Amino acid sequence: MKNMTISRRTFSKLMATAAAAVATTGLTTGHALGQETAEQAAAAEEGIKKIRSCCRACGKSECGVWVYVKDGKVIRTEGDDTCFSTLGSHCSKGQASIQACYHPDRIKYPMKRTNPKGEDDPGWVRISWEEAYQTIADNCMQIKEKYGPEALFSWCGTGREWCMQSDAGMSLQLFGSPNIIAAYQVCKGPRHFAAALDNVEAWSWSDVDAHRPVLVQWATEQTQSNYDDSARMITSVARKAKTYISVDPRKSNLGSKADYWLNLRPGTDAALALGWCKIVLDNDLVDWKFIKRWSNAPFIAVPDKEPAGYGRVTQRYGSPWQFQTRLISEADIDPSMVDWEIEGDGNPMRYIVWDSINERWTYWQADPNDAHWEGEDWKPQTEGRMEDISNAPFDAVAGWIADLSDFNPAIDPALHGEFEIKLKDGTVHTGRPVWDYWCDYLEQWTPEYTAEVTGIDAQKIVDACLAWATRVEEDIPNAGINYGLGVEHAANSTENCRAIMAACAMVGAIDTPGGQRGATIGWTDAGDMCAVLLPGPGSFKNLPSPDLFSRMAGNSKMPLLNWYQVWADANAVMECAHRDPEAPYEIHGGMIGSGDHMNMGNATYNWEALNMLDFCFEANLWHSATSGCSDILLPVCHWLEMNTWRVSQGSQGGFGLGCRAVEPPGECKSDPLYFMELSKYFDVPAFYEEDDPWHDIAGTDKEIDYLNTWLFGACTVPFSNWDELYAAFQEHGWWNMKKEVPTDWGTFRRFETGQAYRPGMHQQAYTGQINIPGFVTPTLKHEFWNTTIESFYPEGEAGPEIAPGIHSEALPYYHEPEHGPVADAETYKEYPFQCITGRRIPVYFHSEHRQLPWCRELWPVPRMEINPVDAEALDLKQGEWVWIESPWGKIRETVDLYYGIKPGTINCEHQWWYPELADQAGGGFELSCVNCLTDRKCQDRYNGSSNVRTYPVKIYKATAENSPFGNPVPCGHDGREIITSADDPRLKMWVIGGPGVCADKFE
């Protein structure tokens, strides 16, 4: 036993310390440290846990990863090499996940501002979730009562858990508002929208992973963006292909390995596609069977009659709309025209077609309940063969390809000719098959004309097309086209997408290996639980009727948005929020995601509008550029902290899980969880049982509860509960839906087997019960002649003249980009450069990750690619700051001398803001956000997508004379420079004994 001794000095110190204590009462109670529980002790013994999961450092590809956890902490992440759909890819953003998850500035508690918007110091305080929920509900309800439900909106980009439409449910179910703004409108939405018009929603996605002999990568550089295939996958496909064709105005990273680089003028995608259509036609590379049997090419159009039709309902919400077309049906004609007995007034769903074999009229009956050709007893196709995957990775799975069936009884629908059409009213008109009009329109799209419009060498256009379209295997095309984001941004997105899809249809690449086959159909629907929609019959009580969609802002200008019912036009909603005198009504409150004011329309205008709102809340992991206009901030989870399912968005066919690796810090909740809880405050039941609207059982993990209800109840996941599924996933890894759902995802040409007809949400759990031949269009055919567009735009004035004095927008047509150098030549006189934007930066995802040192050091400032010849004429050097000015705004970026861009064109980066300026509202977005330059009123005619690429600008060096604070380098309001290099001390990590936070930040 030791003796403790103390010296005099020690004694006096003891005295002093006793005296130095403050006398406290028992009220300083509560503590954070306590006795260790058995569970906690067990965790220490576990060593390193290896958890299989799914990354979400972007929101695009479903990259399988491993997460290593030691004692409640993630120590690293890496690619899961066994994930067949992404091949173990884990990009730089994903690799930096720990830096994001454990960043000291993550929002961990709900916050509310105590100072008004516009003041430098928001005066944030922490509040409880209850107070946050109540405040949100009270404010929103108040606005709703005073101004109506459409006075509320939601605006979100790519979801944190999964992908698109992450907060549509907020608007629809909690607010009862149709004003859903989604970045989807300018990103992938146009592709999905156009595909919904032409065949099936989202069949714009192609089966890239099939490793076909030809890859046509039309826009998008997936090695940088992993959108929607992982970098490893697309690199593999491109390298293993016999022919790799890159369509891009600029030389891109993987694109520099292409066999053909079709360097088109920005925004002329439809022109190139139409040129390809003509080459396919002229070289007899058309899949005639597909065209005749599965498209509306043989249907007869009579341009000079009044369109006629019947009432239909929208795919998503069953809202009524009036279908009308000039394609001839049994209901239009004089019964004497045909040799069968027409019942009653004739069936408007029976489209007549001329049979060249029997030289008589016959018909296709486009009734989903009884679809068939005359005399046909349609049965799902059973003949076919297995896919050849010898070029694909070793873990690929082969699908079964249904043969194209023959007509039975045998007919041969005419594709050309002039036919006498006698209408009911006795008048006689000339009708021609759609294909005939189509070929007429294609006449002008010779390689030479296409070259003239697009700027691509004519021979290259031909050679590339022939390489693509000339079949290696007799019975299936080589591939479809993998078309990406760039086609959507010149305010002609619908037409670009339609023309490209038409080319794919012409070669028969619809739902074939490598062809256009849309979203993975498997065990589940879209992988975004309740942030999209809450389940349960009561969940739409705030949405009084489907007619509410007719109240969407911007509806009158873009009526097809009411048909589509997916998003409201961003600019129109912002005009309402901005209280523009011409807006149909005012918008006073809503919810915003992260920095979304930068993604569509004009960022400056949007920012003004957001600051005019009475109330706005944001759910985020960080103080983003938009926290400055928010009243309440909700802290949400990082992907490392979330349990969810992940199904491949596109055609990759994967199903896996996102597995919570660590507890969320502070009071973070996942988006789905807070959404479920918030719903209670809006009096919307979040669960299935209406009389027990919420499982408020203590200890219930609501998220797991929901997963159990949804995955195993509503969807068809073949396990009993989440725990079982989780364990199976850890053991087995990713499931391949081709293997698990062979009669849907494992089958190609599902229009032959009756499983393609899938209205509404493009991703649904497999049922196998569809049994309807064809596609989800009013004609059930792939529509060259688009009857939906025709219904809403019967005059077709924006389209080409297809008959003397008659215009139509029904066929895909070319439309010069409104702010391109041809249509807007006048403006280019003063603003001589064509500005394109939006290309991917490997370490960022849109506005995300600027604050992660591992990302920012590699890409400190925005770069404008400019041809060295142009740069020299303007006396610009590599790395210098320049002003880029359009008629609508001006920003600064740095010079990157780049021979890969055409003289006269520049390529700017998008969505830049500066976290080091986060203490000023807006985070400095006005300095470099490229959407400050846009004309918000220039939009796609049909879907409203913004013109965020291809517009006129002028460029000049940033100098002391022409820059604020006399500094070419962008600065904050107080003259503080932004971070411009990896050596900036603000990026450097903490040094023990260092001087503390940056001295220049304080007095």
Add this chain to the structure above:
Amino acid sequence: MEEVKATNLLDDEGWQLVVKAGRRRSATYGFLARLYRVEVDEEFLHELKEMRFPAKTGNDLMDEGYRAISAYLGKPLAGMELELRIDYVRAFIGDGTDGTSAAYPFESVYTSEKHLRMQDARDEVLAIYRSEGLNKCEDWHDDEDHLALELEFMQFLCDKMADAVEANDEARAFELLATQNGFLNAHLCNWVPLMNDDMRKLAKTGLYKGLASLTEGYLEMEQELLEELVSDETEEDAEKPLAATDGGTHE
């Protein structure tokens, strides 16, 4: 004052002083921990307003701290709670994104090269808590190396040390003092003064500015005390057989 090398101090009075100091130290640590752990709520604010603070502690920083706190609390009550809540966020949470917006009260942030949460420091302190059978409470959803927990750990050790003395388990008491000394140096004095510096720059209210000085000063005082207490046990002394008390006193 000249150091008088010890006589064995076994008499009750001396031991009582150790216990008393231990309890008081525990209270101080508890007080500090409470101020860092969460915002001052209405109840605690009333208690604070009632408190008397020592005028002279012998440590300049502590005196400065107590003065600032006391002066602040002397202001009218109206609006004080909200003001303090805003200042709490301002001091410890911030509203930036570049990693330099707050005096983040996490040791990892201050000591890890990567300036992140949940780094080596967290692992180390967790292991030390565990060695004493402690861990974070179920309702504490933040990292284990939050300053509040580290201070509560010291609080716990003070109490345990005092308990041990009262139970005549000197070996255990000494062990705990050694643990305290180690922990203080390795996991408090290495980073908290830097953090306190940032607090003074960021906080606007006298309460949190004062808290910074108070904490920094108190750790200084603790460091000196523990160094003495631990070093007083020399190897020689350790080998000495149990000596009878000679009833010596100090002074």
Add this chain to the structure above:
Amino acid sequence: MTQMAIVTDIDRCSGCHTCTVACKVVNDVPIGKYWTRACRVGPWPLADGSGNYPDVDMYFLSLSCQHCQNAPCVEICPTGATTKEEDGTVQINADVCIGCELCMTACPYDVRYLDEDKGVVQKCNLCKEHIDAGEFDLPRCVSQCAGMAKWYGDLDEGIESFKGPRGLTLGEYLEEFDDSQIYRLPDAGNGPSHLYILRKSEWQGCDKLTWEGIDYQFVK
């Protein structure tokens, strides 16, 4: 004699920076310093083209310590901190290094840096510690490369044997190439070990580089 090395198939490298960041996560590389980086080469106008867009070419060059055969850094190091190991790699013993930076002047490829906090020079060590400890099978940049462009093995065994992700070997996975398409960095007698495969583009050596948006030159 063993010479561990990396073969990078440039035709698979898209300059995505995954290797740089993946390495940082596991090797504690300070901000502003890198053990590996993919610099952009060009775009440059093709010799037989119009002299400008679109007749241009471009690729990405992955730069890291070449673990040279006759490493000048080994030769110049005054304390013996830098050594050529049996496995062919060049390693730095941080306990011996005095941070004199002589090696940095000797290195032709600018791959070394002084870690100011530690006062020693650092560089890529081919993840030797991780591999020796059985933690990794491959250097991190190899296992995480998002193009499956990197392959790792002993040059003496022939590059077909080199290993990469997904349990594959270069020989069984990589697209065809011939000997004339294999390159090394400019060699001033130091004998860089890493190999680069480039099939159609013209090898630019160390010319026309940009890194982090700035012109970059490393050859002395």
